[in-house]
Amino acid sequence: MNNTKYVFVTGGVTSSLGKGIVAASLAKLLQERGYSVTIQKLDPYINIDPGTLNPYEHGECYVTDDGAETDLDLGHYERFLNIPTSQANNVTTGRIYQSVINKERKGEFLGKTVQVIPHITDEIKHRIQILGNTGEFDIVITEIGGTVGDIESLPYVEAVRQLQWELGEENAIIIHLTLVPYLAAAGELKTKPTQHSVKMLMQSGVDPDVLVCRTEHELSDDIKRKLALFCNVKKENVIQSLDAETIYDVPNLMFKEGLDRVVLEKLQLSTEKQPALIEWNDFVQKHKNPKNEIEIGLIGKYVELHDSYKSITEAFIHAGSSNETKVNVRWIHSEELTPENIIEKLEGVNGVLVAPGFGDRGIEGKISAVQYARENNIPFFGICLGMQMAVIEFSRNVLGLEKANSTEMNRKTPHPVINLMEEQKEVTEKGGTMRLGAWDCELTENSKVYEAYKTTKISERHRHRYEFNNDYKEQIENAGMKATGINPDTGLVEIIELPSHPWFVGVQYHPEYKSTVLNPHPLFVSFIKAALQQSKK
Ligand code: GLN
DSSP: OOOOEEEEEEEOSSSOSOHHHHHHHHHHHHHHTTOOEEEEEEEOSSSSSGGGSOHHHHSOOEEOTTOOEEOTHHHHHHHHHOSOOOGGGEEEHHHHHHHHHHHHHHTTTTTSOOOIIIIIHHHHHHHHHHHHHTSOOSEEEEEEOSOTTOGGGHHHHHHHHHHHHHHOTTTEEEEEEEEOOEETTTTEEOOHHHHHHHHHHHHTTOOOSEEEEEESSOOOHHHHHHHHHHHTSOGGGEEEEEOOSSGGGHHHHHHHHTHHHHHHHHTTOOOOSOOOOHHHHHHHHHHHSOSEEEEEEEEESOTTSGGGGHHHHHHHHHHHHHTTEEEEEEEEEGGGOOTTTHHHHHTTOSEEEEOOOOSSTTHHHHHHHHHHHHHTTOOEEEETHHHHHHHHHHHHHTSOOTTOEETTTOTTOSOEEEEEOGGGTTOOOOTTOSEEEEEEEEEOSSSHHHHHHOSSEEEEEEEESEEEOGGGHHHHHHTTOEEEEEOTTTOOEEEEEOTTSSSEEEESSOGGGGOOSSSOOHHHHHHHHHHHHHHTO
């Protein structure tokens, strides 16, 4: 038995209130107070993981070191806490049911009827406690996706009720995040939606310990008193969460409101050590007071939903702050780019980032963007599919292999410069079968990437099926595009560069997943620096 304490974060009234940011901000404050903390997300959907979801559904699919395809909130957790997450940090209903059904087939419940209570709820409780049972964490914060009252959330709320009962109220507490809307016509903040949502929670046997209220206006003492009375919480446990200028302000705002203090008091933990947030605030300071401003063209096919590229835009913010530069993003839909309009669409950008993606929609637009950046000496950063497009563009327009392509886009291309990986050829199932997670890479010393990383050995996260075709390596290198990062075990080309260009780097992996507030990713820092130099020309 260890002493890990649990904090559950539920949501009410509506989705998109920012549970992930509140959870991450609380975790940050607790971490700064000297506690070891991790955050977990429970997702009520039936997919095993978001790897098979279109980004339009829930935004980007985030990948951990251990190769889990997870919810984008895990990205916030890592960016705030600066510690890696893993598969155990993201649990879905699909995964819960899959393991219960597998156990049933093995005969583990022999003789019994398998039911939501206790079998599904037991599995949920087990998944919640996996992180606590490692003994590594003083506090585990578990965010429950969805909104209280959703049919899908019921087993999770029930599992939380049981866990609190089993562990004791001083070891497991519930934070309920709600919305207190402002009715302009009445000129008033309204508490009723919160009352209803708390009532719904209580009907499931769960009493919130703390209310975090999203609001556009200050909550008056009266409103707080009313919320406390009707929702059965102490008045000081009603925390207002005003709209913030940036998500990176939220830890400070929550500290001002006392969220971390009331949580620690409820958990009967010491509040003596105060959170300092020194490096954090240094970052926020620089982020909010930039000395320069640049614009990056982000070329992707999911640009209508900015969350599809969450880790990339956050990495821009980290790298921007360290360069004291505001990074504006020009969102460019790859399907709308043609060789004819490319100048008009990209004119004035100081850097071009071609985003990851799957399938052939919009890829000719991506190739045009690469060509524009290459020919006009605009800093270029290609990530995963973006790197593959850079290889194709170079093969077509410099080597003269007019029909060069990836076999993902054209299986019969005469010049498959990007090819399906050998180990992928037998794969038929879609879920969790890509080359995923952290792999080593060795850098060439005389290169842009070495200059950025300042080491020859790196490890980065991956999510792909196709790779640089080594049959074309010599030809491509002879023409001036260099492979400057190689997987030491397999020879797979992880990085390509153009030494003759001010900054032209394509990476097969996803550097954006590893950028955090305290450790801005070196490639993003270097790319933004190059774009800044470009802007001064
Ligand atoms: N579709 C490409 C592949 O599978 C690139 C994947 C990506 O951009 N994440 O290799």
